[in-house]
Amino acid sequence: MIEKIYDMVGSYDVCDIANRFGITITEVHPSLLSELGMIIPKLRTVYVREDLSPNLFEYTVAHELGHFFLHGHLVNNELYFSGFKGKLEKEANDFAIALVAKHHSIPEKQVKFYLNDTFPFLKLA
């Protein structure tokens, strides 16, 4: 999946990928989101907290893009809140870890370790 996306975009950068697929990334005040990020696939819009560090921003947008590419076809799930739990969340997390690893040319294991170490609330399995 990620290699297919790379072939189309020529980049592993989340902003480049969003641009290529006409997805708008909107940074919003933390009080407006109960989680780090959210995507409404039908509106092709990712909402992300404006107070995230660059690394957490990248991971969060990658996670929401994971929902778009992996779950965007589930019409009864038009809106995803990133609860970072459950089957769909695990799939989006795995997608995000793989994408970030490719972008920074580091092993996925190292990405997961860094994220869990720096942002323990993510509780990535």
Ligand SMILES: [Zn+2]
């Ligand atoms: Zn999610």
